[in-house]
Structure formats: C-alpha cells, structure tokens
Amino acid sequence: MSVREIRAPLDEKEARSLRAGDIVSLSGELLTARDEAHMRILEMLRDGRGIPFRLEGAAIYHCGPIMRSDEGWKVVAAGPTTSARMDRLAPEVVRQCHPRLMIGKGGMSSETLEAMKEVGCAYLAFPGGAAVLAAQALPEVLEVHWEDLGMPEAVWRMRVEGMGPLVVAMDSHGRSLFKEVEDAVRKRSVLL
C-alpha cells in the first residue's frame, strides 16, 4: 500500500482529495484539543471572543500528551484519545472554525461526519496507544495555550514530521470505515 504525504495546514480542495481507505503520513503542524479545549473554543465563540490560535485549515489532534519540561517542552508520549468523546462538540467546531483534519482513534458519529462533509474535513485514525511512535513524529512544541486546563487538556501546537500510519477513516464524501466495519460486526453478532 502506498503512503501519501500530506502537509497541514491545508485547504478544502486538498482535504476533499483524501478518500476513505487511503494511508497517509502527515507533516507541518497540528494542535491538540480534547473535551475541555472544545468546550472552551465554543464558549469563546459564543461570547464573541477571539480564539488565541488559528483553526482554519488546521489539523486538530485528539490527544492528551505527556510532556516533560526541561529547557522548553518535550513530548514524551502522545498517542490519540477516543475521538467519540468530542462528538457532542465537534460538529459545531468544524462548522464554525473549518479545521481540515481531525486526528484521533475510534472514529466519530454520523453527525460529525455530516459536518465534515459540509465543510470539507477528513478524519485520520492513528493506532490507539502508539504514543511513542507518535511522539517521535512531534519534534517541537511551538506553543501551549490554556495550561490551566491541565497537561492533557491544554492546547499544544506542535511541529509534526512524517506522522503515520494515518488511515483516512472518514472522508468529506460521507464515507466512514468505522461505520462500515461496525455495521458488519453487528450483523455477524446477531448470528452468534
């Protein structure tokens, strides 16, 4: 299987060129955001305040890293977290902020998929738990926001170099590999 190299931030056209089943490797930069960061983003948007980082075109990584601080921050372990926890908040973030990639594990709901389809955003699955493999692809912390949320929930903007294997598991054309596998699993389970 050939691995396609992509860079973030990226534009809508490029995000829409990603198709479910593609395996890609990511370079450029990304931002981590989990439950608390998603809540704060929406809160600030509702209050009409500006968010202190740029989400347009961005790759949002569902990740709560372990960082070590000696002469600046270093990434110790940074695998993906369960993306489904962000399902309640992600559709609005996607519609309002236009990130082009979401990276995580386990996939997201049909509501989130619908927002991704409207806006032009793809979901990339990184192997859950492969935190050292991911850390190796995150050589530099560019900035950290909202440290008051705690290490896992803060927003870490980082340089990313050759992160993979990333599976395009949900694309901007309405296809979700997770949904396809899950439907097949449910059908088989009824027969057991």
Added chain:
Amino acid sequence: MYPSSLIEETVVRLLRDSECRLPPDVHAALRGALDKETEEMPRSQLLAILSNVDMAAERSVPMCQDTGLPVFFVRGRCDHRVLEAIRKGVARATEEIPLRPNSVDPVSRQNFGGNLGNGMPPVHVEPADTGHLDLAVLPKGAGSENWSALRMLNPSEGMEGVRRFVIECVVNAGSRPCPPVVVGVGIGGTADMACALAKKALLRRLGSRNGDDALASLGSTLLSQINSLGLGPMGLGGSTTCLGVLMEKAHCHTASLPVAVSLNCWAARKAFARVYPDGRVRFSQEGFD
C-alpha cells in the same frame, strides 16, 4: 513488618515496568495476531503497535500516553502503612517516569497532579497470613475503562446469558477501547464484587487455562466468537479483535446472577512483585502462580 521505603521503591518499579514494558504473554499474543492477519489494514495497525512497544521499552518511556489510573491488588499482611507507601510510590512514579496526571475531582474536574486524591489510587486488599506480601498493579486507561459494564442477570439466563452479555459489551465498545482487547469477566458475588472480579481477572496470564472447567470452556467459546466478529485491530477490520477472555467467579445470592465486564486495550499492562520480610523482592510481569 515491611519497611515503608521498600514498599514505596517497589511500587515505583512496578509502575515503571508495567507502563514501559508490555507483559510477555501480551506481547506474544500480539505477535501471534500479526502472523494470522493477511490484510494490509490490520497488519499496518499491528506493526505500528509492535514497533511502538519496542521503542517504549528501549527508551523506558510509557507505551501509551494514557498511563491510566493504577489499580493495586495487595495480598498478605497489610496495614495502613502499606497503603500510605503505595500512595507515596504513585506520586513519585508520576514525577519520575513520568506518568500523566489523570486523577481529577469528579465534580469540579480539577486536577491536582500526582495521580492522588480522594480514594486514589484504588487498592484491593486481601488479608492473608502468608510469609510474603504480593503487590500487583494494573494501570487502566479510560479508553477501555469507559466500556466497563455490569448486568444483574436472571439466574435462569445462566451461562448462555453471560455469553450474550459479554459479546454485547464487545460489540457496543467497538473500536473505542483500542482492540485487540483483553476481556475480563467477573461472574457472581454482589454487584460491587462482580466488578472487582472482572478487573482482577485481567491479572491472569493470557493463554493459561482456567482451573474451573465451566469457565475455561466459556472463555474459549467467547474468544473464538469475538474473533469471528471481524472488528479487528483498532476497529478497522481484521481477524484479531480479542487476545484473551479471562474470568473469575464468586458465590452469589440464589436469586441473582451478576456479571461484570472489564475490557483492557492491547496495552494490557500489569506487573507483580513479591516482597519478603528479609527485604528481598521478586518482580514479574506474568504473576507468580
């Protein structure tokens, strides 16, 4: 009887071993899974997992950023000093390894760091008049813990009801607990006991036969049925969904049949220590019995 500093030191080592090195039985099961998978997608996931495991061990860093909440099991002569030494060991390990500070207040969600706080870490104590103290740790991440389930079955549903419930739990969890999973099942006891038994079952060695024939047979049926589901590594399809089904049971009320399921991710972390009164400590990641 056991010096607090020795217990504390042992706890730090247990956490380091369990977080950074996959137990040999789990490692072997993952390698076996890779041999069985023929498709590119599941193979890509297992290869990434296995290379991640090697890198973590080499660098002595946690294999997963969700270093979990460390659940302890203690057997032997144990008093409050042992529990205090465990807490100190957890705080030190959080700083030294480092572990992610995961413990928060459930209402305010405030994180004080150190992985301590009310009731943290959980410690299951079994007092026993043994000539040594057994300590085991099972760091449990939230991705898998969030799919824990308990059902109070009607006794007439019997082991067929248990089988159906376990399958249902694995199907509902889907890709989210990071399959291939290890499935811990607790049968019987009271509701709270069943949950504790399911967790304790996860300390068992993969591939070891349950001494109870009925449980051994149910476990092997469940393993092959779960693997026939096709969920696969990370829920992206494949023939390895489960690495093992491990069970514990306890007697229960004549009118109940509690069953609890505790799923563990592929990073099925565990470590064991046996502390002797003369200060010797044996370490293992597969248990002693």
